[in-house]
Amino acid sequence: MLIDLNEVLKNDGKVMQTDVMPEMKQFVSKMGTFPIVMQQPVSLNIRNKGDRELQITGRTVLTVRIPCDRCLEAVDVTLELLFDKEADLKKSEAQSQQMLDDQAYMEGYNLDVDKLVYSELLVNWPSKVLCKEDCKGICSICGTNLNQKTCDCRKDETDLRMAKIQEIFNKFKEV
Ligand SMILES: [Zn+2]
Ligand SMILES: [Zn+2]
Structure with a gap:
């Protein structure tokens, strides 16, 4: 949506x-594609500061x-965005790459x-998104959502590690 600024x-x-x-x-970015499920109108106030600056x-x-x-469960995150920008149209006309990126x-x-x-x-993107504060996540071995049910992977893994330690310990004793 373009707003004509000539006036x-x-x-x-x-x-x-x-x-x-x-x-x-x-919202498409390096982080992925995220649906915008709700959007309020953007209320804008554009002021001509003179010298072609807005x-x-x-x-x-x-x-x-x-x-x-x-x-990885979908979480609806509501964000309030506040704009405060200064646009210099003299720069837009110069069209140098850095200016174009800025504006x-x-x-x-x-x-x-x-x-x-x-x-x-992009600037206000949440650094951390959790479905709930104590989300248990998914099992890295079988992929079970641990909020919904439990699995035995973690236990097995621990048993295996314990067995190895026991093995080393036994060897040590034999010497
Ligand atoms: Zn979660
Ligand atoms: Zn598992």
Whole structure:
């Protein structure tokens, strides 16, 4: 979704207030693809600071479905995103690569709301997602979700280790 900024750029000090519904249905990143299950409109306040610079502030709330770090069950995580950006259109015109990266949400004299939401989501991405605080995770051997049922793998593993230690201990005694 693009917002035409020509109007706000006409006069220094001009303010544009708008609510926009982003078109993002999923969040795709190096971490994977995550469905966006709920999204509120993005309320934006765009102010012309003069000298072709814009102050862009705004807020939105969205819910992303992310697998639990331990058991991989889907968890709906609701995030509040607060924007506060300064866009310099003189830089956009210069089109150097670094400037473009900084202001990837600008497309000429248009603001790309989806790209803006994307970059904020990337910055605000939760470092840890758990379905519940005491999630037991999945067994690394048989893949059983240990929140739902138990398995015998861990016990066997311990028995095996104990047997080895016992073996070494016995050898030691024989010497
Ligand atoms: Zn979990
Ligand atoms: Zn197991």
